[in-house]
Amino acid sequence: xxxxxxxxxxxxxxxxxxxxxxxxxxxxxxxxxxxxxxxxxxxxxxxxxxxxxxxxxxxxxxxxxxxxxxxxxxxxxxxxxxxxxxxxxxxxxxxxxxxxxxxxxxxxxxxxxxxxxxxxxxxxxxxxxxxxxxxxxxxxxxxxxxxxxxxxxxxxxxxxxxxxxxxxxxxxxxxxxxxxxxxxxxxxxxxxxxxxxxxxxxxxxxxxxxxxxxxxxxxxxxxxxxxxxxxxxxxxxxxxxxxxxxxxxxxxxxxxxxxxxxxxxxxxxxxxxxxxxxxxxxxxxxxxxxxxxxxxxxxxxxxxxxxxxxxxxxxxxxxxxxxxxxxxxxxxxxxxxxxxxxxxxxxxxxxxxxxxxxxxxxxxxxxxxxxxxxxxxxxxxxxxxxxxxxxxxxxxxxxxxxxxxxxxxxxxxxxxxxxxxxxxxxxxxxxxxxxxxxxxxxxxxxxxxxxxxxxxxxx
Numbered sequence: 262x263x264x265x266x267x268x269x270x271x272x273x274x275x276x277x278x279x280x281x282x283x284x285x286x287x288x289x290x291x292x293x294x295x296x297x298x299x300x301x302x303x304x305x306x307x308x309x310x311x312x313x314x315x316x317x318x319x320x321x322x323x324x325x326x327x328x329x330x331x332x333x334x335x336x337x338x339x340x341x342x343x344x345x346x347x348x349x350x351x352x353x354x355x356x357x358x359x360x361x362x363x364x365x366x367x368x369x370x371x372x373x374x375x376x377x378x379x380x381x382x383x384x385x386x387x388x389x390x391x392x393x394x395x396x397x398x399x400x401x402x403x404x405x406x407x408x409x410x411x412x413x414x415x416x417x418x419x420x421x422x423x424x425x426x427x428x429x430x431x432x433x434x435x436x437x438x439x440x441x442x443x444x445x446x447x448x449x450x451x452x453x454x455x456x457x458x459x460x461x462x463x464x465x466x467x468x469x470x471x472x473x474x475x476x477x478x479x480x481x482x483x484x485x486x487x488x489x490x491x492x493x494x495x496x497x498x499x500x501x502x503x504x505x506x507x508x509x510x511x512x513x514x515x516x517x518x519x520x521x522x523x524x525x526x527x528x529x530x531x532x533x534x535x536x537x538x539x540x541x542x543x544x545x546x547x548x549x550x551x552x553x554x555x556x557x558x559x560x561x562x563x564x565x566x567x568x569x570x571x572x573x574x575x576x577x578x579x580x581x582x583x584x585x586x587x588x589x590x591x592x593x594x595x596x597x598x599x600x601x602x603x604x605x606x607x608x609x610x611x612x613x614x615x616x617x618x619x620x621x622x623x624x625x626x627x628x629x630x631x632x633x634x635x636x637x638x639x640x641x642x643x644x645x646x647x648x649x650x651x652x653x654x655x656x657x658x659x660x661x662x663x664x665x666x667x668x669x670x671x672x673x674x675x676x677x678x679x680x681x682x683x684x685x686x687x688x689x690x691x692x693x694x695x696x697x698x699x700x701x702x703x704x705x706x707x708x709x710x711x712x713x714x715x716x717x718x719x720x
Contacts, residue, residue, distance in 0.1 A: 361423055361452040361484050362512050362545045365590065366394035366575035367582075368427070371720060372408040374580040380413070383579075384420040390591045392422075396454055396575060399426035399445035401719060403437040414449035427454035427488070429717050432464040435471035443478035452484040455510060456717050462496060463704040465679040468503040476508055484511060488547055491515035491522075491529065493536035494607065496708040497615030497636070502623065505540040506674060513542040514575060518549040519558065522711045526561040530569060531603040538606055539617055541670060545573045550590075551581040551716070559589030561597075569602045577716065610660035613638040614703045621661055623674035625649060634677055636703025 367387065369375050376382035387395065395417060399409035414424045426445030430438045442453050453475075461468060475485075487510040490496050504510055515537055519529040530546075537544055546569075548562045566574045576582070576590055609617055614637050622634040622642060630645035643659040650657045653668045661669065680697040 360512075360543075360572070361394060361425060362486060362514070362543075362575075363573045364393040365391050366396055366425070366573065367392045368547075368575060368578040369395055369397045369580070370578050370717060371580055372397065372413075376579075380416050384417065384422065386587070387422055388420070390587050392590075394423040394425055394451070394575075396425045396427050398428070398717070399448075399450070400428040400438075400441040402429065402431045403434050403441070405441055405444065409445055409448060409450075411448045418449070423451045424449065425452040425454055426450040427456055427717075429456045429458075429719075430471065431460040432457075432467035432471070433460075435467045436474055439471050439474035439478065442475050446479045446483060452486065453479070454486045454488050454514060455504065456488045457499075457504060458490060458712075458718070459708075459710065461499065462708060463498040463500075463700065465500045465503055465700050465704055466681045468500040469679050472503065472509050481508070486510050486512035486514045486545065487542075488514040488516055490710070490712065491517045491533040491537070492711045493539075493617065494615065495711050497703050497706040498708055499616060500704075501540060501616045502620045502674070503679075505542050506620075506623075507676070511542060512545055513537055513540065514545045514547045516547050516577070516712060516716075517562075518547075518551075518577070518712060518716075519562070520549055520552050520554045521713055526558050526565060530565045531605070534569060534603065535605045536607045536617065539620060539666065539670075544569070544571060545575065546571055548574055548576050550576050550583075550586040551578065553583055553586065556585050556589045556592075559586060560592060560594050563590070564594055564597050565600075565602070567596050568600050606663045606666055608660055608662040609638055610658075611638055611640075611643050614706060616701075616703065618642070618703065619701050620674065621646075621669065623677060624669045624672050627672040627675040628669065634675075634698060634701065636701030636706075 372378050376386065397409055398406055400406055409426055417424045428438065428442050428445065446453060487504045489504065490499065493501055505513060515533050517529045517533050519526050522529060534544065546566050563574060607617060609621060616636065618638045619634060619636045622632050625632050625645045626634065628649055630649050632642050632645040646661055646665065647657040647659045649669065650665055655664055655668065678697050680699050
């Protein structure tokens with residue numbers, strides 16, 4: 262059965278077929294229940310059915326309470342995950358926390374390659390290693406992924422796990438991407454994570470339209486995170502100011518894959534935080550388990566997350582993690598003695614270009630220092646900065662350093678209605694439309710990738 266499932270998965274390419282229909286997941290759930298329930302236990306018995314799962318090696322067995330067979334199969338007029346008509350009740354779903362990104366989370370890219378898609382094994386492993394949230398792929402561009410279903414979410418929630426959806430987005434069809442993101446929320450996701458990378462560079466209008474439509478469908482307060490490039494200065498054209506601005510993602514999950522980048526754990530924290538702090542969204546480091554990084558580095562990553570004040574860490578990803586990797590995310594550790602986090606905040610001045618300049622210009626305009634929002638720190642922006650500094654008792658250097666950022670970011674950024682189209686220079690306006698702003702000049706700038714490969718994209 263498993264081999265057949267893998268064969269169908271490989272033949273379908275991007276989409277997960279085996280779990281694309283709720284009936285397939287129901288069969289998996291029923292199989293788990295039938296294995297775990299003794300033959301003498303009748304449906305409707307007052308004894309709660311359980312499944313006992315042996316773990317590999319020296320790990321202990323895990324016993325998980327399960328709903329009655331009637332409830333799991335939809336009998337008695339109940340839906341999966343709801344209370345059955347018998348006196349056997351499944352565990353209640355966990356109360357949604359104020360912030361679902363707190364704690365330890367594991368990313369699942371391809372469910373059939375994560376414990377062969379065995380939900381009971383995934384539950385057991387998550388429980389043993391203290392994973393409270395599973396972040397599971399739900400769509401790729403305009404293609405929904407059949408692996409993310411209401412039945413899947415209900416099964417994990419019944420075991421006490423939170424389930425968040427994540428989608429890889431491209432910006433070519435933002436309305437469809439928003440619809441699919443909202444669809445995953447309707448399936449029961451506790452949060453949504455946006456994986457936006459090189460395809461969204463320069464696409465200010467697409468990012469704004471996607472988020473606007475998404476928020477209309479899921480609400481202004483539904484928890485959304487952005488999992489983007491960690492080195493903001495490497496991507497001057499990427500619309501961080503849209504994705505992490507008002508109405509965007511409330512949480513920032515930068516992909517801090519130190520081994521893939523080719524740097525140290527300490528360096529990836531210093532560089533990432535220097536620029537990401539500017540957008541004032543809580544940072545939840547996304548760490549690396551692929552490429553089998555050394556155990557000591559995984560432990561160091563956790564130690565620095567604590568030192569930098571992160572309230573949660575997630576890991577990419579389940580299907581590529583070795584046993585040593587799994588141990589690394591749970592081995593007891595303490596903040597390194599004498600370690601002081603790098604407090605640096607990126608400074609920008611005359612000649613700087615990129616989205617941090619866009620972000621600064623939006624705040625300058627809001628503070629009353631009128632300036633073109635074009636992502637280019639030129640003479641006009643320098644004069645506006647000097648005026649702002651003088652008005653706030655700061656040295657009028659014309660450079661936005663830590664003290665100026667602190668004062669500037671107290672203002673809400675002005676809303677910019679980005680234009681839908683641009684020419685090759687990224688500056689054309691829409692004919693007859695005066696309420697829009699052309700894409701910033703910086704939207705046409707080339708970038709360089711610190712990450713390698715297409716992790717999370719396609720399949």
